[in-house]
Amino acid sequence: MLSLLFAILATLPAWAPPYWTVLGSLFLVYLAMAQMWNLLAGYCRVISLGQQMFVGLGGYALAVLSVYYGVPVWLCVTVGGVVALAFALAISFWLFRMSGTYLAVATWVVAEILGLCFGNWSFVRYGMGLFIQPAYGVSPDQIYYAALAVGAASVGIVYGLLRSELGLGILAIRDDEEAARSVGVNVFRCQVCCFAIGAFVIGIASGVLHLHLVFIQPYKAFSIDWTVKLLFIVIIGGLGTIEGPIVGALVFVILQQLFSEWPTMGLLLLGLFAVGIMLVAPNGIMGILKERYGFEILSARRR
Amino acid sequence: MPLTDLIQPAINGILLGGLYAAVAVGLSMVFGIMRLVNLAHGDLMILGSYLALVVVGVFGVDPLISALVTAPVMFIVGFAIQKCLLNRSLRNGSETALITALGISIVIQNSLLLIFSPDARSLATEISWQSVKVGDFLHVPLLYLLGFVAGVCMIAGLHGFLKWTYVGKAIRAAADDEEAARMMGVNTGDIFAYAMALGVSIAAVAGILLGMTFTFYPYSGPQYLIIAFGAVIIGGVGSVFGTLLGGLVMGLAQVMGGHLAGPGYQLLMTYGVLLIVLTIRPEGFLGRSVSR
Numbered sequence: 382m383l384s385l386l387f388a389i390l391a392t393l394p395a396w397a398p399p400y401w402t403v404l405g406s407l408f409l410v411y412l413a414m415a416q417m418w419n420l421l422a423g424y425c426r427v428i429s430l431g432q433q434m435f436v437g438l439g440g441y442a443l444a445v446l447s448v449y450y451g452v453p454v455w456l457c458v459t460v461g462g463v464v465a466l467a468f469a470l471a472i473s474f475w476l477f478r479m480s481g482t483y484l485a486v487a488t489w490v491v492a493e494i495l496g497l498c499f500g501n502w503s504f505v506r507y508g509m510g511l512f513i514q515p516a517y518g519v520s521p522d523q524i525y526y527a528a529l530a531v532g533a534a535s536v537g538i539v540y541g542l543l544r545s546e547l548g549l550g551i552l553a554i555r556d557d558e559e560a561a562r563s564v565g566v567n568v569f570r571c572q573v574c575c576f577a578i579g580a581f582v583i584g585i586a587s588g589v590l591h592l593h594l595v596f597i598q599p600y601k602a603f604s605i606d607w608t609v610k611l612l613f614i615v616i617i618g619g620l621g622t623i624e625g626p627i628v629g630a631l632v633f634v635i636l637q638q639l640f641s642e643w644p645t646m647g648l649l650l651l652g653l654f655a656v657g658i659m660l661v662a663p664n665g666i667m668g669i670l671k672e673r674y675g676f677e678i679l680s681a682r683r684r
Numbered sequence: 685m686p687l688t689d690l691i692q693p694a695i696n697g698i699l700l701g702g703l704y705a706a707v708a709v710g711l712s713m714v715f716g717i718m719r720l721v722n723l724a725h726g727d728l729m730i731l732g733s734y735l736a737l738v739v740v741g742v743f744g745v746d747p748l749i750s751a752l753v754t755a756p757v758m759f760i761v762g763f764a765i766q767k768c769l770l771n772r773s774l775r776n777g778s779e780t781a782l783i784t785a786l787g788i789s790i791v792i793q794n795s796l797l798l799i800f801s802p803d804a805r806s807l808a809t810e811i812s813w814q815s816v817k818v819g820d821f822l823h824v825p826l827l828y829l830l831g832f833v834a835g836v837c838m839i840a841g842l843h844g845f846l847k848w849t850y851v852g853k854a855i856r857a858a859a860d861d862e863e864a865a866r867m868m869g870v871n872t873g874d875i876f877a878y879a880m881a882l883g884v885s886i887a888a889v890a891g892i893l894l895g896m897t898f899t900f901y902p903y904s905g906p907q908y909l910i911i912a913f914g915a916v917i918i919g920g921v922g923s924v925f926g927t928l929l930g931g932l933v934m935g936l937a938q939v940m941g942g943h944l945a946g947p948g949y950q951l952l953m954t955y956g957v958l959l960i961v962l963t964i965r966p967e968g969f970l971g972r973s974v975s976r
Binding site: 489494501605645 | 715720773783786789791793794795797917956958
């Protein structure tokens with residue numbers, strides 16, 4: 382089933398209208414970012430409200446390098462991932478001394494500070510933002526295949542990670558953090574590892590996304606809206622499952638397009654949706670499918 | 685730089701801090717009892733500001749008088765949100781509740797955006813521009829003074845309420861040990877709702893005073909949430925007078941930061957202080973209960 386989905390996605394630009402290709406790119410980029418938030422929140426028990434810091438860093442790396450220094454865009458996108466990764470590692474030793482709510486708010490505040498710094502920085506033209514001219518040289522199909530690579534890689538990375546030795550620890554944390562700690566799982570290592578991987582993937586995904594957006598502004602790029610979207614995608618799909626973000630991202634992109642003329646209304650509904658799901662089915666759509674029908678693909682479970 | 689140049693912003697900062705403390709005290713109480721950061725707290729405060737705007741528009745009264753309507757309405761709103769939504773999701777764990785609160789926050793922000801448009805709003809009246817002259821060079825803005833007095837009075841009132849009334853005692857009991865409180869016959873679900881309602885209505889009154897001081901937008905909530913959270917962490921979770929102190933520090937950081945580094949850096953300074961506190965005490969100041 383998964384290979385069928387992949388085959389459809391891989392050949393999409395060949396047979397589908399261009400509009401679908403754009404939607405497909407958005408779906409894949411959101412999928413990659415949501416997969417990473419899910420890795421943190423669903424498996425490592427780390428709720429980060431600051432993933433937008435990596436969106437901003439990845440986007441700005443692309444904008445600054447390609448506009449000011451004429452670096453080829455795909456190299457810029459990669460560097461964006463590395464910058465996000467480096468930043469994540471730099472703050473992780475400070476960050477992971479905290480836990481729970483404190484960590485959630487701390488990540489958010491860090492992202493806000495980055496946004497304010499970029500907004501007050503003359504080099505990146507303050508809050509006016511940067512226009513990413515070189516992105517016009519990239520065709521929608523190229524963006525789509527880049528998004529496909531990032532999206533597929535994100536699923537592959539999470540799956541591979543969970544099946545690895547480190548993943549055993551991560552799954553133990555998902556089930557019970559204290560118990561995992563007491564049997565010798567290095568919780569700190571698992572969490573930092575997932576945080577860093579997430580930063581890298583989100584940084585790259587953000588680069589691809591900004592090739593599509595062609596414009597970056599600090600108050601948009603570092604806005605908590607990004608994390609809110611990821612959170613909704615994961616919650617709607619199902620926290621702590623690999624399939625959850627796939628389903629969630631699909632629902633999200635469709636909803637976003639349906640309400641593209643009334644974005645406020647769309648967000649409002651998304652908020653209501655999230656509250657409703659939390660009350661009725663805290664495990665999301667995949668949770669319901671799993672409970673009722675035993676339906677599961679890409680299980681990281683060991684039989 | 686003459687010292688007198690610093691006295692003025694310091695006074696303004698401390699006065700503003702009194703108001704911030706009033707915003708934060710509800711957050712602190714809820715955090716202390718349920719171990720839940722109500723991510724919608726800032727938005728509920730802004731909802732209070734907008735409600736006051738409507739009351740002022742419809743009845744043509746002074747914004748300060750509108751508190752007579754706004755506070756009870758927000759009390760009911762807070763009670764309902766806790767009783768119908770948060771209590772239910774708290775049963776599924778604190779992450780579930782955190783996400784529910786975030787959902788509520790998004791709903792409030794976008795509803796306000798739909799109804800009131802993204803334009804800046806203000807509740808400013810004549811007293812917003814008046815100031816009291818102290819000595820030869822100090823001008824204390826009347827509204828800041830009023831906000832400080834109101835903030836401190838509300839906090840003192842809350843302290844008294846928690847100390848001497850049945851509901852107040854039950855709130856403190858639930859904060860100390862929810863299980864034990866329930867075994868003693870306290871309906872903790874209702875107590876949670878009362879605590880939330882009290883906190884939200886105090887924040888809403890503070891929201892009116894802040895709306896008279898600054899302009900506000902549908903998306904202003906999160907900014908005040910972060911400030912309030914800072915005050916809670918600095919002052920110690922659940923400690924009413926600690927929150928007052930925390931609010932003063934946050935207000936001072938904001939006004940002094942703006943004065944020394946320029947208006948673009950006001951919030952930066954406030955956030956910086958919060959990060960420093962989180963660095964020194966990465967676990968926050970847990971383990972203290974409401975109003976000891």
